[in-house]
Amino acid sequence: MSTASTALADSAIMLRRNIKHTLRNPITVFNAILFPIVMMLLFVKVLGGGFDVDVPYIDYATPGLLVMTISYGLGATSTAVNDDMTKGIINRFKTMDVSRGAMLTGHVVVTTVRCLVACAAIIGVAFAMGFDPGASAVEWLGVAGVIALVSFAAAWLTVALGLAAKSPEAAGMATVPLIMLPFLSSAFVPSDTMGTGVRQFVEYQPFTPIIESLRGLLAGNPSSGDTFAALAWSVGIAVLGYAWAVSSFKKRA
Amino acid sequence: MTGPPGTLADMNTSAIAVSGLRKAYGDKVVLDGIDFDVPAGSVYSLLGPNGAGKTTTVNILATLMTADAGLVQVAGHDVVTGTKGVRSAIGVTGQFAAVDELLSGRENLQMMADLKRVRSGDKVISGLLERFDLVESAQKLVSTYSGGMRRKLDLAMTLVGNPEIIFLDEPTTGLDPRSRRTMWQIVRDLVADGTTIFLTTQYLDEADELADRIAVLSDGRIAAEGTSDELKRLIPGGHVRLRFTDPAAYRHAASALREEAAKDDETLSLRIPSDGTQRELRSILDWLDSVDIEADELTVHTPDLDDVFLSLTERTTGTTGTTVSHSNSQEAIAK
Numbered sequence: 252m253s254t255a256s257t258a259l260a261d262s263a264i265m266l267r268r269n270i271k272h273t274l275r276n277p278i279t280v281f282n283a284i285l286f287p288i289v290m291m292l293l294f295v296k297v298l299g300g301g302f303d304v305d306v307p308y309i310d311y312a313t314p315g316l317l318v319m320t321i322s323y324g325l326g327a328t329s330t331a332v333n334d335d336m337t338k339g340i341i342n343r344f345k346t347m348d349v350s351r352g353a354m355l356t357g358h359v360v361v362t363t364v365r366c367l368v369a370c371a372a373i374i375g376v377a378f379a380m381g382f383d384p385g386a387s388a389v390e391w392l393g394v395a396g397v398i399a400l401v402s403f404a405a406a407w408l409t410v411a412l413g414l415a416a417k418s419p420e421a422a423g424m425a426t427v428p429l430i431m432l433p434f435l436s437s438a439f440v441p442s443d444t445m446g447t448g449v450r451q452f453v454e455y456q457p458f459t460p461i462i463e464s465l466r467g468l469l470a471g472n473p474s475s476g477d478t479f480a481a482l483a484w485s486v487g488i489a490v491l492g493y494a495w496a497v498s499s500f501k502k503r504a
Numbered sequence: 505m506t507g508p509p510g511t512l513a514d515m516n517t518s519a520i521a522v523s524g525l526r527k528a529y530g531d532k533v534v535l536d537g538i539d540f541d542v543p544a545g546s547v548y549s550l551l552g553p554n555g556a557g558k559t560t561t562v563n564i565l566a567t568l569m570t571a572d573a574g575l576v577q578v579a580g581h582d583v584v585t586g587t588k589g590v591r592s593a594i595g596v597t598g599q600f601a602a603v604d605e606l607l608s609g610r611e612n613l614q615m616m617a618d619l620k621r622v623r624s625g626d627k628v629i630s631g632l633l634e635r636f637d638l639v640e641s642a643q644k645l646v647s648t649y650s651g652g653m654r655r656k657l658d659l660a661m662t663l664v665g666n667p668e669i670i671f672l673d674e675p676t677t678g679l680d681p682r683s684r685r686t687m688w689q690i691v692r693d694l695v696a697d698g699t700t701i702f703l704t705t706q707y708l709d710e711a712d713e714l715a716d717r718i719a720v721l722s723d724g725r726i727a728a729e730g731t732s733d734e735l736k737r738l739i740p741g742g743h744v745r746l747r748f749t750d751p752a753a754y755r756h757a758a759s760a761l762r763e764e765a766a767k768d769d770e771t772l773s774l775r776i777p778s779d780g781t782q783r784e785l786r787s788i789l790d791w792l793d794s795v796d797i798e799a800d801e802l803t804v805h806t807p808d809l810d811d812v813f814l815s816l817t818e819r820t821t822g823t824t825g826t827t828v829s830h831s832n833s834q835e836a837i838a839k
Contacts, residue, residue: 264618271607271611272607275645338600338602339598339600339601339603340603343596343661344619346567346568346595346596347591347619347620348591348592
C-alpha cells in the first residue's frame, strides 16, 4: 500500500473509533444542540423584541446562532483530544506503524459532522419558530458549504487547543473564547449600533464576515465580499490550526 | 566499548542490540551509557529500583523517545533511521493500560487487527479473547473492566498481529497472584513460539522465573548482567542453618561453634557461612560429627535475587562505586 492510502485507511479506522465514542456519549451531541436552542429561545422570544433590525428577529438571529452552535460544540472535541493524549492509548498508537495524522483527522471529521448535525437541528427549530429564509437550493448548498468549512477550520484549531492544553479540564476551557466571540460579532445585533471600540473589533473579527455571509445566503441575497472574507478566514484558520496541531502533536510524541 | 552491533552477521541472532545508550532530562542523567544484547527468542529482563531508568530504556527501544547518544537496533532496524521497520516488528505493553475505555474488549482488539491489517481478524480476536479469559466480557465497555482485566486486554491487544519482539514494562505490577501466574504462563508460551520478550520488573522472583538473562540497572548503568544463577553467585551470603528443638542441645552447639556460627536464640538456630558446594557441606557435616552436634534440621541457603539486587544497587550508590560496573561485570560472570 502506498503511504497515502495507508494514511487514509488508518484515518478511517480512527474515525470509526471517534464515531463510536460520540455515539456512546450522546450527551455531547445533545449538549451541543440544547444550549444553542436555549440561546435561540432567549434571544428570539425574550430579548429580540427590543432589538431594532429590518427583518423579523428570527431571520436576523439564525445565522449567528448557527455559528454559535459550531463554536459551542468544540469543547467536546478539545476535551476528547486531550483525553487521548493523557491516556495510555496514544502511546500504543505511537509505537505502531500507524499514520501520525490519523489520530487527529478522526477528531476533525467527527467534529465537522457533529457541527453539521447540530446546525441542521438548529435550522429545524428555527423553522418551527417561524424562520422564513429566501434562499434558493443553490444558496442552501452554499450555506451548508460555509458551515462545513467553518466547522472544519474550527475543528483543526480546537484539536490544536486540545493538544496544547495540560489537562482535559484546561482543554475544555480553552474553547470558551470561541463561544464568547459570537457575542462580540454581528450575530445578535448589527455592528453599527455598537460603541466605536467594540464596533471596530466586531467588524474585523472572523465571525462577523462568516455570519454576514450566512445571513446573505439564507436571505437569498448573498454578498460576495462577505462570502470571500468568510472563506479566506476559514482557510487561514484551518491552515494555522493544522500547523499548530501537527507541531504540538510531534512535541507531545 | 564494543563496536556497533547489528551488523549483518549478528542481525539474525540479536533481536535487540544497544550500545552506549545515553539519556538525560536536563541535568539529570537517567541512562549513562548502557550496552546490552538480546538474542532472538529469549526473555531479557531489566531489573532495577524505581527511577533507575527502566521505563526510559523501554521508551527509547519502542521509539517513543529519542536517545541523546548511542546505537539502538531493534529487529535489525535502527530506532532513528528505521523507525517504521521497528514499529512494525514490536508490540508494547506499558505500565498503564493502553486500552480504549469507550470501546468494548472485542472492539479494542478489532481496532488493533484493523490497524495491523490482520487477515482473518475475527479468528485472531476470538482466539485472544479465549486465551485471556475475556470471552464473557468481550461485549462490555472497557470502562467497566477491573484492573486485572484491563491488563489482560492490554496484553491481548499487543499480541494482535504476532509481533516478533514484545516489550513488557512492569506487566504484573498490581496484579493478584493468580493473574501474575497466568501472565507468566502467557510469556512462556510466547517464548515457546519464538517471540523475543524484553521485560522490566521490580519483582525479583518474576525475573528469576521468566528471564534467560537479567540486567540490573542502577544509577543509569548496568551494574551486573547474566543468568539469575550467575548473578546469585556474584555475591556472598550463602549459609547452612542448623535448627534445634532442645534448648540444651542448642546451647551445647552454640558454645562449641562460638567462633564460626551466628546465633539466633529465639529460633534456636545457628548459621554457618557456606558457599553451598558439596565439598564444603561435607566438611561441615564431618566437623559437626566430630564435635558431637546433631541438629534437628539442617538447611542450605543460597543467596536469592533479593540479596543480589540489594547488594548491587547499594554498591553502585556507595562511595567506592565501581565494585561491579558494567565494564567488568562480564568478567565477573565469566569465572
